[in-house]
Amino acid sequence: xxxxxxxxxxxxxxxxxxxxxxxxxxxxxxxxxxxxxxxxxxxxxxxxxxxxxxxxxxxxxxxxxxxxxxxxxxxxxxxxxxxxxxxxxxxxxxxxxxxxxxxxxxxxxxxxxxxxxxxxxxxxxxxxxxxxxxxxxxxxxxxxxxxxxxxxxxxxxxxxxxxxxxxxxxxxxxxxxxxxxxxxxxxxxx
Amino acid sequence: xxxxxxxxxxxxxxxxxxxxxxxxxxxxxxxxxxxxxxxxxxxxxxxxxxxxxxxxxxxxxxxxxxxxxxxxxxxxxxxxxxxxxxxxxxxxxxxxxxxxxx
Numbered sequence: 001x002x003x004x005x006x007x008x009x010x011x012x013x014x015x016x017x018x019x020x021x022x023x024x025x026x027x028x029x030x031x032x033x034x035x036x037x038x039x040x041x042x043x044x045x046x047x048x049x050x051x052x053x054x055x056x057x058x059x060x061x062x063x064x065x066x067x068x069x070x071x072x073x074x075x076x077x078x079x080x081x082x083x084x085x086x087x088x089x090x091x092x093x094x095x096x097x098x099x100x101x102x103x104x105x106x107x108x109x110x111x112x113x114x115x116x117x118x119x120x121x122x123x124x125x126x127x128x129x130x131x132x133x134x135x136x137x138x139x140x141x142x143x144x145x146x147x148x149x150x151x152x153x154x155x156x157x158x159x160x161x162x163x164x165x166x167x168x169x170x171x172x173x174x175x176x177x178x179x180x181x182x183x184x185x186x187x188x189x190x
Numbered sequence: 191x192x193x194x195x196x197x198x199x200x201x202x203x204x205x206x207x208x209x210x211x212x213x214x215x216x217x218x219x220x221x222x223x224x225x226x227x228x229x230x231x232x233x234x235x236x237x238x239x240x241x242x243x244x245x246x247x248x249x250x251x252x253x254x255x256x257x258x259x260x261x262x263x264x265x266x267x268x269x270x271x272x273x274x275x276x277x278x279x280x281x282x283x284x285x286x287x288x289x290x291x292x
Binding site: 001003004007011014015018019021022027030031034037038041044045048049050052053056057060061064065068069072073075076089092093095096097099100103104107108120121122131132135136139140143147150151153154155157158159160161162182185 | 192193194197198199200201202203204205206207208209210211212213215216217219221222224225226228229232235236237239240242243246247248249251252254255256258259260261262263264265266267269270271272273274276277278280282
């Protein structure tokens with residue numbers, strides 16, 4: 001009963017928030033709506049008794065990814081409306097519907113056939129976090145290490161890409177200097 | 191209706207995934223395009239967690255963890271590239287990136 005109420009409430013809220021993210025023309029509204037949607041998604045993980053995954057969802061998405069987007073948005077002009085010209089509106093919705101139906105078919109196929117048997121079954125008497133640790137550090141140790149290397153390389157590439165020319169700050173320069181730098185940039189691009 | 195089963199979660203996953211797909215297809219601003227890809231990854235995570243719960247298997251949750259790690263690194267690299275592009279050209283419109291047009 002309560003599970004059904006929670007499920008319908010949170011699914012309505014999530015769909016609403018993500019629709020705002022997709023449809024709005026303000027970048028700031030899109031960012032805040034997506035942060036709210038991420039929090040609501042973690043509620044599903046708690047309902048599905050994947051507590052650790054829910055906590056990770058809140059920490060990583062609304063803590064790290066959203067902060068990264070917020071800092072990234074400081075570089076871009078987000079106060080004005082995002083202008084987007086869309087040539088053909090119908091094709092987007094036709095393609096979206098078709099792909100959605102395809103995804104339903106893909107998802108339903110293994111459930112209908114019922115050929116699935118649990119590879120790493122959930123054990124009784126152990127908490128979710130302990131079981132995550134056991135499975136992650138025995139069966140999935142190599143993917144775990146590879147994910148660590150991937151995150152390290154992503155961090156280094158983020159620093160190298162975004163930190164380029166950080167020594168001349170736009171806020172500390174005079175207007176003439178900024179104009180000179182922009183003209184030099186245009187020369188490089190053309 | 192009141193008993194929440196696996197198909198409820200899968201239908202929700204599909205709805206969220208199609209919202210993300212519509213976003214990917216209609217957005218022209220690259221930052222908004224990144225938001226739509228985040229929606230795609232998150233919707234798939236719900237599906238993995240739901241299957242993990244109803245089949246009684248742990249593999250789904252593990253894949254959800256790795257998807258979160260991939261999403262985090264994708265954001266770091268993508269935003270770095272986006273900042274470099276914005277410094278060079280001054281806009282992040284997808285239609286302006288036609289320098290490789292044949």
